[in-house]
Amino acid sequence: AQSVTQPDIHITVSEGASLELRCNYSYGATPYLFWYVQSPGQGLQLLLKYFSGDTLVQGIKGFEAEFKRSQSSFNLRKPSVHWSDAAEYFCAVVPGGGSQGNLIFGKGTKLSVKP
């Protein structure tokens, strides 16, 4: 079945450590790819997106993500995590790209940050 998979439900990292959140998709054509962050009780904020071109995408708050077609992955990374990064992170895709498709979300990864 077509899906978006975030294998890690909950990750805890120490402040200052590096972070990688995984996302895999199972759609035939390369979809549009997104990462969103959600703080408790809040809506979603777009961190970054990939449509085409350079497979390493820079986003806000020091985040980046790399699209790897061969692995059907779009993992989110940050070299040094801050306590304020603690939140829920959602990977999302628009299958097949295009302007009319709907977002399909992964189940999310909760990030906790240890002092």
Next chain:
Amino acid sequence: GAVVSQHPSWVICKSGTSVKIECRSLDFQATTMFWYRQFPKQSLMLMATSNEGSKATYEQGVEKDKFLINHASLTLSTLTVTSAHPEDSSFYICSARAGGPNNEQFFGPGTRLTVL
């Protein structure tokens, strides 16, 4: 730019009553608006998609008579939960899309609905 607001941010109502949630695009015209529902510790589930001036398209399993969606203008969509029951308690999030090739949706801050 690209700000989406929701009102109210939270609401508590009695079982059997109806609740209306507003979603507004403050600085752009939204040709399409989306309504999502999010259960605790879970992902966002798309409920329906609405285009200005036309009927909403509901996802499978979503009762259109229970969740009434109106998209009367390019900056406002409303979701009315009719005859609310405790199982309707959830976090409802809207998003808006201006159109064009990039397909970016801008999300509202969400509305927490609690039905007693």
